[in-house]
Amino acid sequence: MPGFLLHLGATVLCSHAGQATPVAPNPRVLVSGQPTVPMTSLYAVAGCTLPPPTAANGPCVTAQYITGATRITSNGLPLLLIDSQAICTPSGTPLLATVTQTRVTGV
Structure with missing residues (x-):
């Protein structure tokens, strides 16, 4: 599906409202x-509200995207779209891109 490209200023949150920021834009x-952000960039998560072990898996610390654009690349790497999928570590929950630029779309 087409979606807007993610960029450094996009609002990306873990499922527990922690702010995620790309490590290597x-x-x-x-x-x-x-x-923009390539699919290979890790995201650092700060402020996750998931409780530590014994009550849950522990707060989200990092996240890695597992899907990206299929037709838009830079330096041979797929760029991320607002609907790309990511998995947080150690919780295994997704990242949610909620706000991004609205001028450039990709597939």
Whole structure:
């Protein structure tokens, strides 16, 4: 499905409202003046409210996207779309991209 490209300024949250930020954005391609994000970039999660072990798996610390754009690449790597899928570690829950730029779409 087509979706908007994710960029450094996009709002991406873990399922427990923790803020996720890309560790290695792609400065080679800009949208709305900000770097895009390749599928290989890890996301660091801060502020996850999931309780520590014994009550749950522990708060989300990092996340890795497992799907990306199929027709848009930069430096040979697929870029991320708003509907790309990610898995958080250690909880195994998804990331939710809620706000991004609305000028550039991809498939």
